[in-house]
Amino acid sequence: MDLQHTLSREIKQAVSTLYGVTLETVEFQATRKEFEGDITVVIFSMLRTVKGNPAQIGEAIGTHLVEHVEEVIRFNVVKGFLNLVLSDAYYLNFFNSVTDFTDFGSAPQGTDAVMVEYASPNTNKPLHLGHIRNILLGYSVSNIVKASGKKVYKTQIINDRGIHICKSMLAWKRFGNEETPDSSGLKGDKLVGNYYVRFDKEYKKEIADLMVEGKTEEEAKALAPSLLEAQEMLRKWESGDPETVALWRKMNGWVYDGFEVTYQNLGVDFDSYYYESDTYLLGKDNIEEGLQKGVFFKKEDGSVWCDLTDEGLDEKLVLRSDGTAVYMTQDIGTAIQRVKDHPDVNGMIYTVGNEQDYHFKVLFLILKKLGYTWAENLYHLSYGMVDLPSGKMKSREGTVVDADDLMEEMTATAKNISEELGKIDDFSEEEKNDLYRMIGLGALKYYILKVDPKKRILFNPSESVDFQGNTGPFIQYTYARIQSILRKADKEIIPESSKNDSYSNLSLHEKERELLKQLQSYPETVQMAASQYSPALIANYTYDLVKEFNSFYQNVPILGTDDVSEKQFRIHLSKAVADVIKSAFTLLGIEVPQRM
Incomplete structure (x- = not known):
C-alpha cells in the first residue's frame, strides 16, 4: 500500500x-x-x-x-x-522493488490517444530558432504524455499555400535561371527562402519608386507590380492552372526535402503530415451543420458568425459573405478530420506561439458548441518567443537565425570547449564528432526546454554550452562520470543477478537517502509534467537529481569502501541514477554520452 x-x-x-x-x-x-x-x-x-x-x-x-x-x-x-x-528500510525496500530503472517512470499505455501538433512551418523559408523551440516543445511533450500512459500521434500541418508561397515562386521565376538545390549546392528550403528575401527586396524598390511618383505608402504597397503578379499567381494556383501548380509542386518538394534533413539532425519525427493545400477547403460543411444547430448565425451580407459574447469573447467570422473560408473555418474542419482519421483520438495539443492564444480559445469553444466530446480535451501549448542577444528576427529581411546554422554553431562551440578541457585525446575522429554533436544539441535542447513554455527566452549559445550549472552538458558529464565508475567497478562485485536483498539491512548515509528520495519522485514528476504539458519539470528534476548525485559522489566513497555489500549497493545506486538521467533526457529528446 x-x-x-x-x-x-x-x-x-x-x-x-x-x-x-x-x-x-x-x-x-x-x-x-x-x-x-x-x-x-x-x-x-x-x-x-x-x-x-x-x-x-x-x-x-x-x-x-x-x-x-x-x-x-x-x-x-x-x-x-x-x-x-x-526509516532506512523504507527507502531500501523501494530501491529493491524497482527491478529496472531504465523503464522506471513510464506507465502502461492506455487506450485513449492524444494528437500533438508541432512544427507546422511555411514552405517559403527554412526553419529558424523560433521553430526549434516549437519543435522541441512538441516532440518532448509527445514523449512525456506517452510515458504517462497515453497513446500519442505526432503530427504537423504544413502551410504550403497562400500569397507568401507565391512570392518565392514569382521571384524564382523571374531571377532563378532554373537554379535547383543540386545546381546551387543549397538545401531546398534555403534556396526557396533566398527567393522569398529577393521578392521582398524587389517589392520594397517598387514601393519606393511609386512613392517618388507621388503615391502614398499605402497606395504604393497595394499597386506594386510584384505584389499584383503574386496575387495573380495565387488566383491561378487556386483555379488549378497546370504550369503554376507544377512550379508549386517542384519548389515545395525542394522545401520538404530540406525540412526532413533538419528534422533528422534535430532528432525529431512525425507520425503523420497534413497539408494546408488539402485542408483549406475543409470546415465549410461543418459551418452549414452549425447553422442548422443554431451554433452560428448569418448576417445580412451572407457572412456567417459565431456569437461568443456570453463567454466573454466577441463575435467571430467563420465564413465570408462570398462563401470563402477563413483560417478558423479550416482549423475547425481539420480538427474534425483528424478524429475521423484517428477514431481513438480523444484530445489534441496544439504547439503554437502565444500570439495565437485568442484564436485557440475561440476554436476550442466553437468545437465544444458543435457538440464534439473530445473538444473538452483540447489544449493550446502556448509558448513565448525566443530572442537573441543581437535582437529580433525577421524572415523576409533574411535576419532570422537559421535552424541548421544554429545547430552547426552549437556543435562547433561544443568542439572548442571539449578540446580546451582536453579529456578526449584517445577518441577517434568519428567518436569526437559524435560527442561534439551530442553536447552541442544537448546544450541547445536543454537550454530551451528547462524554461517554462509560457516564458520568453533570451537564448545565449555560449552560455548554454557550459559544463557547470543548470545546463545540458553538465548533466551529460555526470552521466558519463557514472559510466566511468561502472566500468571501473570490479566485475566480481557486481553479480549478473540484479540488486541484492541484503540491501534491506544496510544503514544509509544521509546522501544515499537524499538520492533515493529524489529517484522515488521520478514517476510522479513524469505524471505532473504530462498533466501540465511542461518539459521544464523533467529538465529541472534531472538537474536536481544530478546535483544530489554529485554531492553523494563527493561525500561518500563508492568504490573505496571495504564493505562489499555497501560497495555493491552504491554501484547499483549509481547505475539507477544514470538510468533515470538517460530516461529523463530521452523524454526531452537529448542523447547522453558514454564518455566525455
Whole structure:
C-alpha cells in the first residue's frame, strides 16, 4: 500500500480518537531542506476541523504515527508543520522493488490517444530558432504524455499555400535561371527562402519608386507590380492552372526535402503530415451543420458568425459573405478530420506561439458548441518567443537565425570547449564528432526546454554550452562520470543477478537517502509534467537529481569502501541514477554520452 495512503488513514484515525472529529483530507508536502524529515504533514489545514494549538496537535499525531506506522521512526514539529523521518528500510525496500530503472517512470499505455501538433512551418523559408523551440516543445511533450500512459500521434500541418508561397515562386521565376538545390549546392528550403528575401527586396524598390511618383505608402504597397503578379499567381494556383501548380509542386518538394534533413539532425519525427493545400477547403460543411444547430448565425451580407459574447469573447467570422473560408473555418474542419482519421483520438495539443492564444480559445469553444466530446480535451501549448542577444528576427529581411546554422554553431562551440578541457585525446575522429554533436544539441535542447513554455527566452549559445550549472552538458558529464565508475567497478562485485536483498539491512548515509528520495519522485514528476504539458519539470528534476548525485559522489566513497555489500549497493545506486538521467533526457529528446 502507498505510504501516503497509510499515513492519511492513520492520521484520520488519530484525529478521530484524540479529538472526536472526522478529518476529510490530509495535506502533505515535501519537507523543506532546512528541517529534518522526509515528508511533512500540514497541520494548519486541519484547524478548520480540529480545534487547538497546532504544535500540540502535531506532537499528538506524530506520537501516534511513530507507534502505528513502522516506516515512521521519529518526527519534529515546526509551528504548524509535522515533519516525519522515515526509516532506512523504507527507502531500501523501494530501491529493491524497482527491478529496472531504465523503464522506471513510464506507465502502461492506455487506450485513449492524444494528437500533438508541432512544427507546422511555411514552405517559403527554412526553419529558424523560433521553430526549434516549437519543435522541441512538441516532440518532448509527445514523449512525456506517452510515458504517462497515453497513446500519442505526432503530427504537423504544413502551410504550403497562400500569397507568401507565391512570392518565392514569382521571384524564382523571374531571377532563378532554373537554379535547383543540386545546381546551387543549397538545401531546398534555403534556396526557396533566398527567393522569398529577393521578392521582398524587389517589392520594397517598387514601393519606393511609386512613392517618388507621388503615391502614398499605402497606395504604393497595394499597386506594386510584384505584389499584383503574386496575387495573380495565387488566383491561378487556386483555379488549378497546370504550369503554376507544377512550379508549386517542384519548389515545395525542394522545401520538404530540406525540412526532413533538419528534422533528422534535430532528432525529431512525425507520425503523420497534413497539408494546408488539402485542408483549406475543409470546415465549410461543418459551418452549414452549425447553422442548422443554431451554433452560428448569418448576417445580412451572407457572412456567417459565431456569437461568443456570453463567454466573454466577441463575435467571430467563420465564413465570408462570398462563401470563402477563413483560417478558423479550416482549423475547425481539420480538427474534425483528424478524429475521423484517428477514431481513438480523444484530445489534441496544439504547439503554437502565444500570439495565437485568442484564436485557440475561440476554436476550442466553437468545437465544444458543435457538440464534439473530445473538444473538452483540447489544449493550446502556448509558448513565448525566443530572442537573441543581437535582437529580433525577421524572415523576409533574411535576419532570422537559421535552424541548421544554429545547430552547426552549437556543435562547433561544443568542439572548442571539449578540446580546451582536453579529456578526449584517445577518441577517434568519428567518436569526437559524435560527442561534439551530442553536447552541442544537448546544450541547445536543454537550454530551451528547462524554461517554462509560457516564458520568453533570451537564448545565449555560449552560455548554454557550459559544463557547470543548470545546463545540458553538465548533466551529460555526470552521466558519463557514472559510466566511468561502472566500468571501473570490479566485475566480481557486481553479480549478473540484479540488486541484492541484503540491501534491506544496510544503514544509509544521509546522501544515499537524499538520492533515493529524489529517484522515488521520478514517476510522479513524469505524471505532473504530462498533466501540465511542461518539459521544464523533467529538465529541472534531472538537474536536481544530478546535483544530489554529485554531492553523494563527493561525500561518500563508492568504490573505496571495504564493505562489499555497501560497495555493491552504491554501484547499483549509481547505475539507477544514470538510468533515470538517460530516461529523463530521452523524454526531452537529448542523447547522453558514454564518455566525455
